[in-house]
Structure formats: C-alpha cells, structure tokens
Amino acid sequence: MSLEDTAEKIRTMEIRGAALIARAAVEALCKYGEGLGELALPEFKEELERAAGVLLATRPTAVSLPNAVNIVMKDVRNADTIAEAREALRLSSIEFIRDSKEALSKIAEIGARHIPENAVLMTHCNSQAAIGCIIEAHRQGKIREVYATEVRPRNQGLLTIRALNDAGIKTNFIVDSAARFYMKKVDLFITGTDAVTVNGAVVNKIGTSQIALAAREARVPMMVAAETFKFAPKTIAGDLIKIEERDSSEVLAKKIAGDLDNVTIKNPAFDVTPADFVDLIITEKGAIPPEMAYIIIRDYLGWEIGDFR
Numbered sequence: 583m584s585l586e587d588t589a590e591k592i593r594t595m596e597i598r599g600a601a602l603i604a605r606a607a608v609e610a611l612c613k614y615g616e617g618l619g620e621l622a623l624p625e626f627k628e629e630l631e632r633a634a635g636v637l638l639a640t641r642p643t644a645v646s647l648p649n650a651v652n653i654v655m656k657d658v659r660n661a662d663t664i665a666e667a668r669e670a671l672r673l674s675s676i677e678f679i680r681d682s683k684e685a686l687s688k689i690a691e692i693g694a695r696h697i698p699e700n701a702v703l704m705t706h707c708n709s710q711a712a713i714g715c716i717i718e719a720h721r722q723g724k725i726r727e728v729y730a731t732e733v734r735p736r737n738q739g740l741l742t743i744r745a746l747n748d749a750g751i752k753t754n755f756i757v758d759s760a761a762r763f764y765m766k767k768v769d770l771f772i773t774g775t776d777a778v779t780v781n782g783a784v785v786n787k788i789g790t791s792q793i794a795l796a797a798r799e800a801r802v803p804m805m806v807a808a809e810t811f812k813f814a815p816k817t818i819a820g821d822l823i824k825i826e827e828r829d830s831s832e833v834l835a836k837k838i839a840g841d842l843d844n845v846t847i848k849n850p851a852f853d854v855t856p857a858d859f860v861d862l863i864i865t866e867k868g869a870i871p872p873e874m875a876y877i878i879i880r881d882y883l884g885w886e887i888g889d890f891r
C-alpha cells in the first residue's frame with residue numbers, strides 16, 4: 583500500500599482508532615523511506631518530512647498521529663549520514679509498533695485491576711485500549727455485563743459489540759441517547775481517548791462528555807485507557823486540540839438533506855470531557871489521576887515547558 587493509500591484510508595476511517603492510525607502512519611512512513619532511491623541526506627530528510635505532512639493532514643484530533651510521527655522522525659532528524667537516517671527510520675518504526683502493542687497489554691493488565699468485582703460497565707465508541715481492559719477483567723471473572731453504545735454517526739459500537747461478544751462477554755447494545763437511562767445500573771464508565779491535554783481533559787468520540795455528565799450525576803466513576811502517546815504535548819503552551827468536523831453526509835444522506843435549505847447538518851467527531859469528570863487514566867506506565875498528565879508529557883514523551891517558548 584502506498585503512502586497516499588494509507589493516508590486515504592485514515593481519512594475515510596477505513597483505518598481508524600487512535601492507536602491503529604498511529605501504527606499505520608508509522609508503517610507507511612517507514613515503507614516510504616525504504617522505497618526512496620539513492621538520495622543525499624538533506625533530500626532524504628526533506629522527502630520524509632513531506633510524507634509525514636501528508637499523513638498528519640488526514641485527521642486532526644488524534645494526537646497519537648503527530649506523536650508517533652515525531653517519535654519515529656526524531657532520530658532521523660538527528661542523523662548525520664544517510665545510512666544513519668535510514669537505519670534510524672527502520673529501527674524507530676519497529677520500536678514504536680512493538681511498544682504500542684506492548685502498551686496495550688500492560689494497560690489491559692493495569693486497567694483490569696481497577697475494575698471492581700461483578701462489575702457492570704458502560705463504554706462508548708471502539709477503543710482497543712478500553713476493550714483490552716474489559717476483556718482482561720472478564721478473564722479474571724470480574725465482569726457481570728457491559729452496556730455498549732451505538733456511536734452515531736459511524737456506528738463504531740458495532741465493532742465493540744462484536745469484540746465483546748467474541749470474548750464471551752454479556753453485552754447490551756444501546757442507542758447513544760439511552761446512556762443516562764441505564765447509568766443507574768452501571769459501576770464504571772470506561773473509554774479510550776484520542777488526546778489527553780496537559781490539564782487532564784479527555785478528548786474522545788462525540789457523546790463521551792454527555793455520558794461522563796450522566797456518570798457524574800449517578801456517582802459512577804469514569805476510567806480512561808490511554809497509551810502515553812495519546813497525551814498532547816502542545817497543550818502545555820495552551821494549544822487547544824482541534825475537533826475534527828467530518829462530512830455532513832455521515833449524519834444525513836445528501837439525497838435527504840438536499841432540499842432542506844434552512845438546515846445545517848453538524849458533524850463534530852469528538853468532544854472534550856473536563857478533567858474534573860475523569861477519575862483515573864490508565865497508561866502503560868501506571869494508573870494516574872488526570873492532574874498528573876503533565877508528568878506523562880514530560881517524563882515519557884520528553885517535552886519540557888521550555889520547548890514551547
């Protein structure tokens with residue numbers, strides 16, 4: 583698959599989920615670099631930066647994408663010879679993909695510890711990291727049942743119920759607007775995330791913050807499963823996470839919407855749940871309260887306050 587093909591698949595969400603986007607981008611970048619013929623070092627670096635730009639332009643919200651590209655490009659940017667640059671690209675790509683897979687199993691193990699016995703869970707969207715925690719807790723005999731939302735407009739809930747079903751987990755499939763109706767029965771609301779800001783706010787699939795509100799009202803804790811590369815360094819300098827607005831046809835087919843001249847169809851893909859609504863974030867380095875997000879950005883992603891002067 584060419585770099586452009588990968589970019590298109592990410593844009594159209596054939597490849598989706600924050601971690602899978604990151605991995606696919608790294609694989610595409612690595613393959614692209616390997617396919618570049620004889621080039622001098624500056625041209626090689628330039629070509630890779632251009633390719634990275636194509637991948638970064640696909641989806642704006644999931645910070646896993648720029649983080650992954652930065653992690654892989656760091657040693658390439660520092661390389662002094664073309665051989666060094668090529669080797670850095672190969673090794674850092676292998677390393678990122680390996681680490682991101684290992685992070686998922688670590689998160690599942692740590693997350694499962696924080697799921698109570700006989701738990702009723704609610705989840706929203708389709709997160710590999712969150713599902714990993716649920717399946718591990720189920721393996722330990724801790725799950726009574728799960729409520730999984732539909733996730734309009736792209737219906738990622740269908741992927742979630744398939745995964746939970748195949749793991750033998752008793753699952754209730756509900757429309758998004760039924761979340762508050764069932765919240766009384768729930769012990770824990772668990773999601774993944776596309777970006778965690780320095781102040782611990784969680785950017786996740788549209789609707790997450792409404793469910794978080796219902797969870798808070800019912801005194802149900804919220805737990806977020808997030809690899810460290812889902813934390814957003816630039817928020818240190820006050821950058822806001824850009825919320826992706828996708829095509830209106832995902833919400834309403836053009837042939838129906840066509841003659842509704844006074845109607846605008848809005849389709850934001852994500853929303854922001856304030857840190858105050860989040861009880862715990864499970865990373866591969868350990869479980870943290872949202873207030874500790876800066877530590878992850880500094881100690882594990884390597885960004886300091888001074889980097890954004």
Ligand SMILES: O=P(O)(O)OC[C@H]1O[C@H](OP(=O)(O)O)[C@H](O)[C@@H]1O
Pocket residue numbers: 598599600601602706707708709710711712738773774775776786787851
């Ligand atoms: O990395 P993992 O945990 O799999 O997914 C994290 C998040 O990515 C997804 O976004 P989309 O469906 O690509 O828009 C969802 O918002 C999900 O919670």
